[in-house]
Amino acid sequence: MLGGSPWLQLIIFIIPFALKTFSPYVWMDFLYFGDLLRILVTYGARRRRRPLFFVLDRFLEQTVACPDKLFIAFGDERHTYADADRKSNKIARALQSQAGYTSGDTVALFMGNEPTFVFTWLALAKLGSPVALLNYNIRTKSLLHCFNCCKAKVLVAASGLEAVEDVLPSLIEQGVVVLLMTKHCDTSGIQSFLDKVEEAPDSPLPRSLRSHLSFKSPAVYIYTSGTTGLPKAALVNQNRLLTALAILSSNGVTSKDVMYTNLPLYHTAGFFVGFIGPIETGSTIVLKRKFSASQFWDDCRKYNVTVVQYIGEVMRYLCCTPKRDNDKDHKVRLAIGNGIRAEVWKEFLNRFGNVQIREFYASTEGNIGFLNYPGKMGAVGRVHFLHQKLFPYTLVKYDTERDEPVRDANGLCIKSPKGETGLLVSKITDIAPFEGYAQNKEQTERKKLRDVLKKGDLYFNTGDLMRIDKDNFIYFQDRVGDTFRWKGENVATTEVSDILSFIDCLQEANVYGVQVPGHEGRVGMAAVSLKEDGEFDGSKVYKHVVSYLPSYARPRFIRIQSAVEVTGTFKQMKVKLVAQGFDPGQVQDPLYFLDDCVKSYVPVTAQLYSSILSGSIKL
Template sequence: MELATAAVLGTQLLEAKYQVKGDFLLVQNIIRKALPFLWNVKKGKASYWYTYEKSVLKNPNNQCIAFPRPKANPPPVRIDDSGYKIYDDQFELETYTYKQFYDMVLRFSFILKNDYGVTGDQTIAISCMNKPLFLLLWLSLWNIGALPAFLNFNIKDKPLVHCLKIVNVSQVFVDPDCATPMKETEGMINSELPQVKLHYLNEKELFRILADESRPKYRAPDNTRRVNDQDHDASALIYTSGTTGLPKAGIMSWRKAFMASAFFGYIMKITKKSNVLTAMPLYHSTAAMLAVCPTLLVGGCVSVSQKFSATSFWTQAKLTKATHVQYVGETCRYLLNTQPHPDQKNHLVKIAYGNGLRRDIWKEFKDRFNIKGIGEFYAATESPIALTNLQFGEYGVGACRKYGSIINSVLSLEQRIVKMDPDDQEEILRNPATGLCEVADYNQPGELLMKILNPEKIESSFQGYYGNKDATSKKVIRDVFKKGDAWFRSGDLLRMDQDQLLYFVDRLGDTFRWKSENVSASEVENELMGSNAILQSVVVGVQIPNHEGRAGFAVVEPKQGLDEQQVLDQIYNHVSTCLPKYAVPQFIKFGQIEASHNNKVPKNQYKKQKLPKGDSGSETVYWLNKTKYEELTNDSWARISNGQAKL
C-alpha cells in the first residue's frame, strides 16, 4: 500500500513538473478554438460582440452579472455573538441573467444611437466605477461598433484632457459616483476640446427605463459593425502610464480579447459554472480582459465589487457565490493584514488569480483563506506577452510561468530573457564582437523579450499605443539575436530557473507601481515643476517595509529665495490638485541634481535611498502626513513601517 501511494505521489509530482497531459490538452484547446475565431475574422466578424451574443443564445437563463451594490443608507454594522462584524447588511445583491442583460444592452444601444448619435466610427470614453453600468456601456458600444476607451476615473486636469485628445474621443459617458474629477476638469475640456460631449448619467433612472420591456431595442446590422477589422485591430483602449510622460492608450486587439477568453480562461479553469469576482478596476486589462471576457465566453457569471475592501471582501465573495477571485499583490497582503473573520473561509472560492502575489506569503494566503489554486500571471496592458502559472500543491510557488516541456520548448523560440549591461541595469547588454544580445543564464535577472514574427509588419504581433507610433517603436528592439529580427521589450526584469519556471523580479524604466496603480515618474516630475518652487526633480519608487509596490520618492532642487517649508507647501498645493492620490510623492528630499555624461540623470542611485535618514543617518527626508509634508523622524518611520501611520 505504501509503495502504491508513493508511486501515485511520484506520478503526480512528475505531471506537476512536466505537465505532458496538461500541455497536450492546452494545445488541443488552442486549435479547437483558434480555427473558428480566424474564420470569423475572415468573414468580417472579428468583434467579440458575436462571442457574447453566442453565449446569450446558449445560456439565456444563466446568471450573467452579480453586483453587491453598497447600500446608500446602510444600517449600523452588526456584531455577532462572537464579536465579529457582520457586513452582509451593507450590500444589496443585484443579479442579471444573460437574457435580461442582453435585452438591456439592446435597449441602451437604441438610446445611444438615437438620443446621443453614437455611430460605429466613433471613439467613446467610459468613466465609470465597477458596476453593471460599466458593462452595459461597454457591450452596447461593441454592439454599435464604436471603440470604447476606458478612462481611469481618478485622473483629472491635463492628464485627463490628454487621454481624450490622443484617441479623438467624441463623447464621454460618466458614472455619477465618480464624476468629481471630470467636473473639476470640465472647463479645461470645454476650452481645449469643444467637440467632446460630456454626459453625466442618471444611473437609477436609466436602469428603471432599461427594465421596461416595452422599450425599443437596437441590434446593429452586422454590416455596420466594423467589418474590415482584422484580429490585430482595436477592440478597446486601456490607458497605461507606459514608461515616460503622460498616459498612453494601449490597444486591446480583438486577438487579445479572444486569447484572454479562450486560452487564459481555460488555464484558470473558468467554465459556465464559474463565478468570477473582481474588485480590480474594470478600466484595467486585468479585470476587463482577464475576468469579464473569459467568463462571458463560457456563460459564467461576472461578479463585480464596486471597490476593493479588505474587511468585506470575503463577505462579498460569499454573497455572490464566487468560485474565482482576482488579486494584485497588494490586495493579498491587505487581506492577510485584516483581523480573522468567519467569512474568510465561508465561501465557495477555489481559485485566486492575478499578478504580484509575493512568494513569502503565497502559502499563507492559500491556507488562511482556504484557496486550492493560485493563478499567478505576468502581462501588461500593451504587451503581447502573457505568462501563466496555475499552481496547486507545492510545485511552482512564486512563479509567473509554469508550463510543461512541450509548451516550454515552443515558447523558448519566442520568449527570451536577455542579459543586462552590468554598468547600467536598464540597458540590454550587446556582445562587443557581434553587436547581438545574449540570453541570460539560469537565475540571472534580465529583460523579457518576445519575438515579433514579421519585423516588417510590427502591428501584426505588437499593436502598441493608439495613435503614438513613436512610443510604440520605443518598445521594439531590433538586431537582437540575428540581423534584421525584431523583439518586443517588456520593460521588466524576470529570471528563469533550471525547471524553466519564470519569476518576476522588478520593473525597468521610469514606471513604478503604488496603490495597485502604475505611476509614471516623468509625469510626476513634470507636475513637480509646475509648482514653480523647484529647478528640477527626480522621481523614483522606493520600497517600504510591509508595503506592496514602491512609494513615490522625489529629490528636488529648490529655487533660491524659498525656504524648505514654502517649497514643500507649494509642491503639495499643486500636485494634490493635478495628480491622482496614488501618484503624489510620499517622500521628498532636497538636493542638487547632476546629470551624467550622456545628459541623463542616473536614477539608480536614488532607488537605493535608505530611509528614514539615509546611509549617513543624518539626511533630512520629508514624508506626506495626510495633507502636509513633515520631517521623517525615526518615530514616524517606525509608525509607517508597522502600519500605524498610513501612506
C-alpha cells in the same frame, strides 16, 4: 499478457515513480498542453467563421443559450444575460439618435465599476465602436491627454461631474459630445443621457452596424503608464480581445462558477479576467465598486463566490486583516492573478484554506505571457519548448546603471544564463504582434528592440527583469527604467516629475520608487532641488500633489537636495537614491513625509520612520 511478464509489470510500476522523481511536472505539462491544444482549436474555428466572430458574438450566444442565467450581481442589483442584452440595446439605440455620433466612432468611457460600464461597452460593441477605457481616478492634464490620444468623438461619463467639468472647455472646443449618465444636467456643454436611454427601445441591433470590422480593428484602448511620460493608450484589437476569452476557461472555470470582480474594469486585469473571461464560460460576475479587504470574504460568502481575481496587494491586504474564526468558511476554490509574493502566497493558504492559486504574467500591450499552472510558490509561470516555438522569447543581460541591454562586440544582445536575472524580450511575429500605442509613435518605437540575437530581428521590450530556474519556472524580479508599481498601478516617474515641476518653490524633481518592508511594489519618492531663495512649503506642495495626481502616484517622501544629481549623459541618477530609501539614518538631506491627517508634508523623524516600518502608519 502482463501476468506472464514480471519484468514488464515492474517497469510499468516503476515508471510513474521515476517520472515523479526526475520529471515531477511532466503530467501537469501534459495536461497543460492538452488545454493549450483545445484553446488553439477553438480559436482557429472561430477565426474561420463567417461573418467574423468577435467577443460580442460569444455574449450573444450565451444570451440565447441561457437568457435567465444571472450575469451580474452588484449590491442588491441582479441582471441576467437577457437583461444585459436588452439594457445594452437601449444604450445603443439612445446613442444612435444622438447628434454628433455615428456608428463606428470611437467613444471614451469614464466610469468606475458598475453594471452600466458593462452595458455601455456591450452597446458600443454592437455599434461597432472602439472604446477607450479611461482611468476613473485621473484628472485635468492626464484626463485630457488620455481622451485626446484615442481621438474619441464622444465621452460617456458616470454621474460624477467635477472631473469632467475641469476639462470641459477643451472638450467643447474640440466639438466632443459629452454625455452624463443622469436624467438631468444643468451644466452647459454636458447632456444628460440616462433619460434618453430609458425612453429608447430595446430592440436588437443589426449585425450590419459592425460589418466594417476586421480582426485588426481596434476594440478597446487601455491606458498604461509604461516607462515614461503621460499614460499611453495601448491598442487592443478585435483579435487580441478574442484570445482573452480563453483566460478563465483555460483555468478550469465553468458556467457553474461565480466570479468576484473587484479590480477596476478600466484596467487590463479587471476587464480581461473579470469581464471578458466570464463571457466565454457563461459564469456569473459579482461586481464590486472597489476592493475592500474588510468586506472581501463576507461578499464571497454572501454571493457564494467560487473564483476570485487578485493582484499582489489584494492578497497582502487580506492577510493583514484581523483573524476570524470563519476565515476558511467560504466556497472560493480558485484565485487568478499576478504579483503575489511567495511568503504572502504561503500565508494566504494557511489562513484561508485550500484555494488553488493560478499566478500568471502578462501586460496590456505585450505579446508574451506565462502561466504558473503547477502552482509553484513565487513563480509567475513555467516555460517549455512549445511556448518557445509559438512565442519566441529570451532573457538578455541588462545594465541597470546605463538603463540598456548589454551588447557584445557584434552589437547583439547577450543571453542571460539560466538562474541569472535578465531582461525579458519577446519576438514580434504574426502570431505575437505588438500593436503599439495610439497617437504615440515615439513610445511605440521605444518598446521595440532590434538586433537582439541576430542582425535585423525585432523584439518587444517588456521592461521586466526575470529569472528562469533549473526547473524552468520563471520569476519576476523588477521593473527597469522610469516606472515603478504601487497599489497595483504603474507609476510613470516622468509624469510625476512634470506635475511637481509646476510647484513654485521647486527647481527640479527626480522621482523614483523605494521599497517598504511588508509592502508590494515600491512607494513613490522624489529628490528635489529648490529654486534660488525658494523655501519648501509642505502644505502648498501637498495641496498641489493631491490636486493633480491620483493617490497611488503621489510621492509619499520628498528628499531636498542642493541639486538633482545627473549622469554624464544628463540622465537623472536613481540607483543610489533608491538604495538609500527614506531612512533618516542614511540620508543627510532634509526628508519629508506626506501626511494626510495634517494635509502637509512633515519632517521624517526617527520615530516616524519606525512607525512606518512597523505598519502603525499606513501608506
